Amino acid sequence: MIVAVTGGKGGTGKSTLSANLFFYFIENYKTALIDCDVETPNLPYLTGSEDLSLAKEVFIEIPNIEEGKTYDYKNVCKEGALLKVGDKLIFIEELCSGCKACGINSNITFKKKSIGKIYEKKFGDSYLIVGKSNLGERKTAKIVTETKKYALSKNCEINIVDTAAGTHCNVVRALINSDKVLIVTEPTPFGMSDAKRIIKIVEKLNIPYKIVLNRYGISDLKVNYDFKIPYDKRIVECYCKGESFLKYDDLRGCIEEIANWIIRG
Numbered sequence: 111m112i113v114a115v116t117g118g119k120g121g122t123g124k125s126t127l128s129a130n131l132f133f134y135f136i137e138n139y140k141t142a143l144i145d146c147d148v149e150t151p152n153l154p155y156l157t158g159s160e161d162l163s164l165a166k167e168v169f170i171e172i173p174n175i176e177e178g179k180t181y182d183y184k185n186v187c188k189e190g191a192l193l194k195v196g197d198k199l200i201f202i203e204e205l206c207s208g209c210k211a212c213g214i215n216s217n218i219t220f221k222k223k224s225i226g227k228i229y230e231k232k233f234g235d236s237y238l239i240v241g242k243s244n245l246g247e248r249k250t251a252k253i254v255t256e257t258k259k260y261a262l263s264k265n266c267e268i269n270i271v272d273t274a275a276g277t278h279c280n281v282v283r284a285l286i287n288s289d290k291v292l293i294v295t296e297p298t299p300f301g302m303s304d305a306k307r308i309i310k311i312v313e314k315l316n317i318p319y320k321i322v323l324n325r326y327g328i329s330d331l332k333v334n335y336d337f338k339i340p341y342d343k344r345i346v347e348c349y350c351k352g353e354s355f356l357k358y359d360d361l362r363g364c365i366e367e368i369a370n371w372i373i374r375g
């Protein structure tokens with residue numbers, strides 16, 4: 111079972127939900143919690159996991175352009191990373207996604223470039239897996255794909271994929287192949303409008319989804335939702351300490367309801 115936790119807007123509480131679902135599931139299932147918000151992963155803090163181990167490094171292949179060498183290249187780079195002006199090639203490494211299209215029918219060769227790392231921590235037979243891009247890296251989509259691939263190789267019964275906020279390429283990559291999606295929103299105008307955008311994407315991907323209304327009670331805005339988590343000081347306290355809020359029976363009940371949908375549908 112792969113369940114993705116997403117939400118158009120940042121700060122709606124999707125990572126808090128992911129972390130609490132993880133702590134709930136590891137009581138009975140071999141579970142992977144996968145942080146695919148590779149530019150700003152925060153699940154290590156929310157699970158009290160400062161002590162992660164390096165699992166693997168993620169590389170792309172970029173053109174190896176040598177000064178003075180003549181290259182047979184037509185301007186095919188869609189990213190605008192490689193441009194031929196007269197006989198000269200201008201390469202802007204930061205824009206290169208490593209797609210290698212410029213190497214087709216060309217004498218361009220490639221070299222490896224590290225773009226990020228994957229870290230892990232064991233919780234009994236379960237795992238926290240975290241993708242993290244190198245500082246300043248702009249082309250991070252491959253880290254999302256590799257982080258998921260690495261996590262799925264652990265053969266866990268439940269895989270919780272925590273996506274980045276927004277509706278960009280990295281979010282779609284994290285959602286692809288999920289069996290179910292949880293869309294976390296909050297009763298604010300921004301929360302609702304961004305939720306609509308992510309719902310459209312999930313519907314296009316044809317994945318069953320449910321809406322979780324977080325911070326229920328902070329406004330009177332009418333929002334359609336399937337599950338709710340109240341606005342509660344105890345959640346904020348647990349968040350700050352990197353702990354789960356499952357020790358409170360009423361809050362545990364909120365997570366249990368969502369977990370039942372994940373397992374049973």
Ligand code: SF4
Pocket residue numbers: 171172173186187188189190191192205206207208209210211212213
């Ligand atoms: S590898 Fe792809 S993105 Fe990079 S320069 Fe070549 S065509 Fe452009």
